[in-house]
Amino acid sequence: MSRLTVARIDLEALKRNYQRARTLAGPGQAMAVVKADGYGHGIEAVAGALAPYASRFAVACIEEAVAIRGCGHRQTVALLQGAHEPGDLAICQQEGFEPVLHNHQQVSWLADDRAPAFWIKVNTGMNRLGFRPEELPAVMAGLEDSGRRPQALGFVTHFACADDLDSDMTGLQTRLFEDAVAPWPALMRSVGNSAAHFRPEQPLYEWSRPGIMLYGGSPMLDKTGPELGLSPVMTLQAPLITTRVVRAGESVGYGASWTAEQDTRMGMVAIGYGDGYPRHAGTGTPAAVGGRRIRLIGRVSMDMLAVDLSNAPDAREGDMVELWGSTVSVDEVATCAGTIGYELLTGVTSRVPRVHE
Ligand SMILES: *Cc1c(COP(=O)(O)O)cnc(C)c1O
Numbered sequence: 001m002s003r004l005t006v007a008r009i010d011l012e013a014l015k016r017n018y019q020r021a022r023t024l025a026g027p028g029q030a031m032a033v034v035k036a037d038g039y040g041h042g043i044e045a046v047a048g049a050l051a052p053y054a055s056r057f058a059v060a061c062i063e064e065a066v067a068i069r070g071c072g073h074r075q076t077v078a079l080l081q082g083a084h085e086p087g088d089l090a091i092c093q094q095e096g097f098e099p100v101l102h103n104h105q106q107v108s109w110l111a112d113d114r115a116p117a118f119w120i121k122v123n124t125g126m127n128r129l130g131f132r133p134e135e136l137p138a139v140m141a142g143l144e145d146s147g148r149r150p151q152a153l154g155f156v157t158h159f160a161c162a163d164d165l166d167s168d169m170t171g172l173q174t175r176l177f178e179d180a181v182a183p184w185p186a187l188m189r190s191v192g193n194s195a196a197h198f199r200p201e202q203p204l205y206e207w208s209r210p211g212i213m214l215y216g217g218s219p220m221l222d223k224t225g226p227e228l229g230l231s232p233v234m235t236l237q238a239p240l241i242t243t244r245v246v247r248a249g250e251s252v253g254y255g256a257s258w259t260a261e262q263d264t265r266m267g268m269v270a271i272g273y274g275d276g277y278p279r280h281a282g283t284g285t286p287a288a289v290g291g292r293r294i295r296l297i298g299r300v301s302m303d304m305l306a307v308d309l310s311n312a313p314d315a316r317e318g319d320m321v322e323l324w325g326s327t328v329s330v331d332e333v334a335t336c337a338g339t340i341g342y343e344l345l346t347g348v349t350s351r352v353p354r355v356h357e
Pocket residue numbers: 033035080158192193194195209210211212213219
């Protein structure tokens with residue numbers, strides 16, 4: 001009945017990657033970032049697998065935190081975008097969600113009687129969200145006056161260039177952050193997306209925030225997840241629904257963008273951009289069948305794509321093709337498509353069932 005196109009999710013690999021993050025976080029702890037439906041892997045299954053190990057989760061918005069509670073997990077959940085309306089704070093207080101407050105308006109909402117514990121976002125150069133270091137004394141004095149100071153858990157900042165070992169921006173942001181929060185040594189500090197875990201000598205303080213590395217994707221420029229010792233969690237696979245020989249001079253697919261130079265055995269695979277496979281992945285993008293690497297040819301369509309089977313002479317109709325997984329890393333496909341693994345993993349559409357194993 002089904003089309004067989006599926007995203008297999010290896011929850012043991014997820015746990016291994018989380019343990020790796022904990023090890024790299026040294027004496028600190030690691031809050032598991034499970035936003036965007038667990039980076040496309042299914043938040044229920046991801047939160048369930050990590051719940052015995054992670055004592056804090058982090059998500060972007062309150063709906064995602066509510067989904068974690070819906071599965072019965074009682075961990076605290078940091079809300080990386082803070083609150084979106086004043087009423088969110090009462091929900092946070094009741095449910096044990098910890099908003100990361102990033103502007104004066106959000107701080108003013110704490111005046112309500114039911115205010116939660118919260119984090120304060122410091123802008124050290126990313127310039128998306130947060131208070132500038134020089135604003136912190138006034139913010140903290142305001143919290144003291146309003147009686148909310150005891151509910152402040154700590155400070156958060158986010159790096160702009162941690163993926164690039166040649167950039168000195170992370171060092172600058174780290175020093176700015178350390179100096180900015182030094183007057184409040186009893187409060188916790190949270191820096192460190194996945195990339196920061198792979199930077200030698202980078203302090204991660206009390207709480208790091210690994211996301212993509214938990215899913216086996218690379219946070220670093222020019223390195224794949226497996227090259228960093230991470231285990232791929234998602235295997236995206238789809239069946240070969242036909243095989244044939246295209247003759248020399250014949251083209252394949254929309255735009256006739258690929259033409260066979262010699263007679264070539266090819267296959268059609270039942271997956272396309274309607275499933276979240278990137279249309280920008282052109283001829284030469286790797287895939288695999290039976291553990292052998294093959295390559296895409298021509299343009300990706302909505303529901304199917306073409307592969308050159310020259311390197312897999314035994315491949316037959318019905319065989320499953322790996323679009324990314326343990327033979328071909330999602331990072332390689334992302335590079336071919338001019339994007340990053342994050343976008344591919346979070347972009348797998350709801351047409352593709354997630355099978356957790
Ligand atoms: C998404 C996010 C993270 C996790 O980033 P990765 O690169 O996926 O590890 C950490 N902190 C903040 C503030 C985020 O928005």
